Amino acid sequence: MKELLEENRRLLGERDLLRRRLAEVEQNFLRTVQESQQEILAMNDALAQANSQLQELDRMKDAFLSMVTHELRTPLTVISGVTEMLETGIYGELSAEQAEHIRQIATQATRLRQLVNDLLDLSKMEAGMMKLRREMLDPRSIVEAAIEQLTTVAAQSSVLIRNLIRHDLPEVYCDGQRIEQVLTNLITNAIKFTSFGGQVTVTAEIMAPPDADKVRFCVADTGQGIPPEAMTRIFDKFFQVQSSTETRTKGTGLGLAIVKHIAELHGGDVSVESQLGKGSRFYFTLPTWKET
Ligand code: ADP
Numbered sequence: 001m002k003e004l005l006e007e008n009r010r011l012l013g014e015r016d017l018l019r020r021r022l023a024e025v026e027q028n029f030l031r032t033v034q035e036s037q038q039e040i041l042a043m044n045d046a047l048a049q050a051n052s053q054l055q056e057l058d059r060m061k062d063a064f065l066s067m068v069t070h071e072l073r074t075p076l077t078v079i080s081g082v083t084e085m086l087e088t089g090i091y092g093e094l095s096a097e098q099a100e101h102i103r104q105i106a107t108q109a110t111r112l113r114q115l116v117n118d119l120l121d122l123s124k125m126e127a128g129m130m131k132l133r134r135e136m137l138d139p140r141s142i143v144e145a146a147i148e149q150l151t152t153v154a155a156q157s158s159v160l161i162r163n164l165i166r167h168d169l170p171e172v173y174c175d176g177q178r179i180e181q182v183l184t185n186l187i188t189n190a191i192k193f194t195s196f197g198g199q200v201t202v203t204a205e206i207m208a209p210p211d212a213d214k215v216r217f218c219v220a221d222t223g224q225g226i227p228p229e230a231m232t233r234i235f236d237k238f239f240q241v242q243s244s245t246e247t248r249t250k251g252t253g254l255g256l257a258i259v260k261h262i263a264e265l266h267g268g269d270v271s272v273e274s275q276l277g278k279g280s281r282f283y284f285t286l287p288t289w290k291e292t
Contacts (some may be wrong), residue, residue: 194223
């Protein structure tokens with residue numbers, strides 16, 4: 001009996017000790033949790049502050065870009081207009097050298113105007129301000145219109161452009177001008193990165209279910225292709241594949257970013273497949289239905 005009482009007292013003592021330890025552990029745990037919570041709150045505050053600073057910087061950058069591009073348009077229009085008049089010989093006959101210089105001014109002014117237009121388009125799209133004028137259009141005719149504008153450029157590079165779009169495809173619901181811009185950007189690239197004697201082919205097909213209400217366009221070339229490491233960044237703004245050839249400098253890296261934005265505005269998407277030295281295939285999709 002005495003031993004039992006003794007044992008009971010010892011056990012009670014141990015229980016009290018354990019309770020005290022448990023209370024201590026609990027307190028320590030609560031203190032650590034509180035400290036962590038405070039740290040997390042402080043980090044959250046710092047992140048929110050950094051985030052709003054970044055947003056403000058982004059907004060300022062967009063406003064600056066938009067202002068600069070608008071300001072560039074007017075002088076460029078004047079330069080192009082005056083150059084055109086000089087080219088006609090209205091102010092007197094031009095020597096061969098003068099005519100060549102005037103031609104260079106005209107070419108560079110056109111390039112600069114294109115750059116300004118691309119920058120304006122992109123900043124509009126990024127700000128969600130680009131409005132589409134959508135209607136039901138025949139895929140083959142849109143492609144034909146884009147190709148028509150590029151026949152001279154293609155001929156200069158001895159690249160053959162083929163419109164292989166079937167006549168029986170359903171109409172697509174899109175802004176014709178914007179999709180022409182998409183096709184022009186893709187076909188221009190295809191010509192630019194394809195050597196003499198190459199081919200650029202435009203095709204389109206109805207997609208397999210569950211996307212059977214979409215048409216997928218493809219611009220394929222037999223050009224230099226894109227290195228695998230560049231594939232994920234190819235649609236990024238200002239991205240250009242590093243290359244030692246002169247094509248590196250001929251462009252701005254905005255064309256594909258614009259293509260992606262326009263396709264996505266239509267509820268479609270873009271993708272690319274490529275093999276170095278063999279060629280590239282750029283795809284974009286458009287819906288065949290009108291949203292109600
Ligand atoms: P840009 O053509 O003005 O440089 P893009 O945004 O249209 O800008 O294209 C970005 C880059 O993607 C190009 O500089 C080029 O390196 C690569 N690229 C685009 N299209 C092709 C193509 N068809 N074949 C090979 N490379 C291409």
